[in-house]
Amino acid sequence: MSENEVVRELLWKAAATVPVPESRGSEAVFARASRLRRRRRAAVTGALAAVVAGGVALGSGVLPGGNGQSVAASPTAGEFGGGAAGFAKLLPRDVGKVREVSLLRLIKGLPKAPLLKDVGPYDGDYAIARKDGVGYVTVGVMTAKAVQAKRADRDPCKIGNVTPPVLKCTNEKVPGGLLSIWLTPAQKLIQPSYYGAELEARLLRKDGSVLFVRDWTGFLGQGSQGPVLKTFPLTRAQLRELALRPQLLP
Numbered sequence: 001m002s003e004n005e006v007v008r009e010l011l012w013k014a015a016a017t018v019p020v021p022e023s024r025g026s027e028a029v030f031a032r033a034s035r036l037r038r039r040r041r042a043a044v045t046g047a048l049a050a051v052v053a054g055g056v057a058l059g060s061g062v063l064p065g066g067n068g069q070s071v072a073a074s075p076t077a078g079e080f081g082g083g084a085a086g087f088a089k090l091l092p093r094d095v096g097k098v099r100e101v102s103l104l105r106l107i108k109g110l111p112k113a114p115l116l117k118d119v120g121p122y123d124g125d126y127a128i129a130r131k132d133g134v135g136y137v138t139v140g141v142m143t144a145k146a147v148q149a150k151r152a153d154r155d156p157c158k159i160g161n162v163t164p165p166v167l168k169c170t171n172e173k174v175p176g177g178l179l180s181i182w183l184t185p186a187q188k189l190i191q192p193s194y195y196g197a198e199l200e201a202r203l204l205r206k207d208g209s210v211l212f213v214r215d216w217t218g219f220l221g222q223g224s225q226g227p228v229l230k231t232f233p234l235t236r237a238q239l240r241e242l243a244l245r246p247q248l249l250p
Helices: 003-011 027-040 083-088 103-108 144-150 236-243
Strands: 097-101 124-130 133-142 167-174 177-184 198-205 210-216
Touching (some): 083 097, 083 124, 133 144, 177 236, 210 236
Antiparallel strands (some): 097 124, 124 133, 167 177
């Protein structure tokens, strides 16, 4: 598995371990689609917390463009306690309406799919709703032991020719370790049917642990909460600032 795939698989919250839903057809077809998905873009986990731009918690309203689907009615929305409100305070005030979700459950269509135990205080997926659509920010912390097991400490800027490509990748030495940020372009896929562009940040810390932050314009297909955003939920500079916040670390 390439480094590009490793990074995305880590952020997918172990999607491959989820049971296959009977309504999706035969296990063989689903497994083949899953393998192809992993090879082509190695999947998802995005981020969702709940607040209005000024820090007010988003209620049970409907996300724009979500085909009239209420976020509160979604089996994956609003079920994670108080982390969303705290996370929203770490974001720019004009970021949009934020709500915590599970991308794994949304995209897989499995509302009760098991989730991995969080390491960091704000690990999870947060949906960012604006007038033009819905994007996602995902946060995940890996322990040093898990990083070694998954080889997640390799330089993402030197992984070579992969699909999807790693573009505009930069490495920066920061007080907490080494910060890498890169761009992955939009793609047409099997599940979801359309995968918007994303920015990813990885902070490789001096103790060997890793913080991932994913800044995703969104997706179309099963579980979509609305149209894909025309711009990233966070600018590259805002993503860098978020990835350096000590509040995200255990």
